[in-house]
Amino acid sequence: MASNGPPPPPANPLSIMTALSPSVSIYQPTTAAATTTTTTTTTTTSPKLIILATWMGARDAHIAKYLLPYTSLYPTSAILLLRSSLRDFLFPRSGTSTLAAAVPYIQTIFPPSSSSQTSTTTTTTTTTNPELHIHVFSNGGSLTLHTLTTLLLHSPSSSSFKFPSHTLVFDSAPSQYSYARSLIAVAAPLTPTQRLVFAPLVHLLCTYLMLLNLAAGDGFAKVAAAHNDTAGRAGSEVRRTYVYSEEDALVDFRDVEQHAEEARGRGLRVKLVKVVGTAHVAHARGEEGGRRYWEVVKACWRGGDFDS
Numbered sequence: 001m002a003s004n005g006p007p008p009p010p011a012n013p014l015s016i017m018t019a020l021s022p023s024v025s026i027y028q029p030t031t032a033a034a035t036t037t038t039t040t041t042t043t044t045t046s047p048k049l050i051i052l053a054t055w056m057g058a059r060d061a062h063i064a065k066y067l068l069p070y071t072s073l074y075p076t077s078a079i080l081l082l083r084s085s086l087r088d089f090l091f092p093r094s095g096t097s098t099l100a101a102a103v104p105y106i107q108t109i110f111p112p113s114s115s116s117q118t119s120t121t122t123t124t125t126t127t128t129n130p131e132l133h134i135h136v137f138s139n140g141g142s143l144t145l146h147t148l149t150t151l152l153l154h155s156p157s158s159s160s161f162k163f164p165s166h167t168l169v170f171d172s173a174p175s176q177y178s179y180a181r182s183l184i185a186v187a188a189p190l191t192p193t194q195r196l197v198f199a200p201l202v203h204l205l206c207t208y209l210m211l212l213n214l215a216a217g218d219g220f221a222k223v224a225a226a227h228n229d230t231a232g233r234a235g236s237e238v239r240r241t242y243v244y245s246e247e248d249a250l251v252d253f254r255d256v257e258q259h260a261e262e263a264r265g266r267g268l269r270v271k272l273v274k275v276v277g278t279a280h281v282a283h284a285r286g287e288e289g290g291r292r293y294w295e296v297v298k299a300c301w302r303g304g305d306f307d308s
Helices: 031-035 060-073 086-090 092-099 102-109 138-154 179-187 192-197 199-215 219-226 253-265 287-302
Strands: 018-021 024-027 049-056 078-084 132-137 166-171 237-244 270-274
Touching: 018 102, 024 102, 049 060, 049 086, 049 138, 060 078, 060 132, 060 287, 078 102, 078 138, 086 092, 086 138, 086 199, 092 138, 102 138, 132 138, 132 287, 138 166, 138 219, 166 287, 179 199, 192 199, 199 219, 219 253, 237 253, 237 287, 253 270, 270 287
Parallel strands: 049 078, 049 132, 132 166, 166 237, 237 270
Antiparallel strands: 018 024, 024 078
16 A cells, blocks of 8 residues: 655665765766756856855755755755764864865866956945855854865965855854853764763863863954954955854854854945744755745745845
């Protein structure tokens, strides 16, 4: 007898991706997807590339809940998935080395001749149509974007690269450093029993993170500030949206709002979307069954309903 229930999820929800390194994977749209694209989602209105910088320790099944909607919204867009792990915070050079695989891939999509549409000033953003869309989750994704930006703009192998015009969504990010919130983040993947057993180790790791942050001269604050640097990547940013909530236990909503205000002060186009009652990186499951979340994402890309 046939079942009326939903089909079982695939064994590997990210099987459509091709891995370039442990933290970098790509999705290339098929020819069939391109030829069946509707007139409202053509290659001229879709991003050439979507970058998903996920939160620390994100699981495949959770990443797929964002990846798959993007493949439906923009079926002609390539997608670059950048993973984040605790190791990236504990050993920053390790994160840099694994992200390096993304650099030549991005350069093939945006060669120097096509990636030079940046602003001529450092206080206002470019007015050209965006080609790239970036979606950042939590401080893990925030650190990943900062590391990738450094590789693209400051490494010898990409000296001629300039960031293309782009849009940016911050989901549950960025925030300032907090020992208490670091404890929650590090312990999040553990079961209640594991949290009790490994509590000393969790505190040891968080203490090490605190010392690293101090040694870097408040590294969290520097990463957050870099996202508003219009002399760098932000100089080619067309608009940005922050999706956040007061109920987020890992990222203080006041940090998000302060960051947005600083961005406005640098001439960036910003929209704040506060979701009611949702937890950290869970805003897509919020109001109206998540429909509002994806309407916000689409508005960021197409430029509708934006603050000046």
